[in-house]
Amino acid sequence: MRSSSWPYGLPIFRRDLINWQLWRLWLLTTAMEWVPFGRLAGWRRYQMPTVGKNRSRFSADVSRLEEHYSRLFMEHNDTPAAVQQRDRTTQESRMLRLCEVGDISEAAILDWGCGSGHLLHVLRTQLNFQGQYTGYDVSEPHLQAARLKFPDATFDRRDIFSKGAGGEFDYVLISGVFNNKINDNWEFMKEAISILFSATRKAIAFNALSYYVDYFDDHLxxxxxxxxxxxxxxxISPLVSLRHDYRLKPGTLPYEFTVYVRRG
Structure with a gap:
């Protein structure tokens, strides 16, 4: 018997029916969340996050990043601000630098920290990309938006620190993932590069904020x-290239750099 005064069929709290396991099951199967954007707007069943049995030392950091970027998407929708980018021009300039890593036109690419998939848009509209694209991110709202825009591509929520890279790719591209301050950024960066390079057949390319700047943000x-x-x-590899000679904004110091690490 269900109470008509409670939403989603909440069981009546009678003493002879109180059962913690039943209540726990109800929570897992009927909890809902509000999705306020685009074609997904409305109530939907909440997808409980899956965490591998072997939690990594970065699991707490990954969870905080997930919460942070999911909140940004709810606030800014599918815009550069939702991934902490100033505007499309600087966002795409960063991405194009990464794409200089090699001939990617027909390659298998992993975009780690893909957001809503704007790199794929750049690849197809500016570089005539005809290859295979996979995007990983921790923010489900970003991933849902990406799947709507690019139904022919693969977008997954994956914690590489606990589950690995999940396959092999010609190139791995990483833009902006190392910018947010967490518990131990240097260890996070080293482990990510190591894991992802092991999944490449040709090269990995990533960017980061340079220490050689005239202004520091406490959160970066x-x-x-x-x-x-x-x-x-x-x-990682003896074949490493470093670029620290490009400006994202006119009249400023080059405040970030791009690294290419290739296989011999």
């Missing part, structure tokens, strides 16, 4: 590009 992570270069050179 800045790293010495020489330190990153040395780590990659000694531990």
């Amino acid at each position: 992570f800045y790293v010495d590009p020489c330190k990153v270069f040395e780590f990659c050179k000694k531990n």
Whole structure:
């Protein structure tokens, strides 16, 4: 018997029916969340996040990043601000730098930290990309938007630190993932590069905020590009290129850099 005064069929709280397992099952099967954007607007069943049995040391950081970027999407919808980008021009400039890693026109690409898939838009509209694209992110709202825009591509929620890269790719591209300050950014960065390079057949390309700037934001992570270069050179591959010569905004110092790490 169900109470007509409660939504979603909440069981009546009578003493002879109280059962913690039943209540727990109800929570898992009928909990709902509001999705306020686009074709997905309305109530839907909440997808309980899946975490691997072997939680990584970065699981707490990944969860915080998931919450942060999901909130940004709810606030800004599918715009550059939802991925902490100033505008489309600077966002695409960063992405095009990454794409200089090699001939990617027909390659299998993993976009780690794909957001709502704007890199795929850049690849197809500006670089005549005809290859296979996979995007990983931790923010489900971003992923849902990406799937609506690009139903022929693969977008997954995946924690590489606990589940690995999930396959092999010609190139792995990473834009903006290392920018937010977390508990141990340097260890996070090193482990991510190591995991993802092991999944590449040709190369990995990523960007980061440079320590050589005239302004520091307390919420962002800045790293010495020489330190990153040395780590990659000694531990990942002898074939490393570093670019620190481009401006994203006129009249400013080059405040970020891009690294290409290739297989021999």
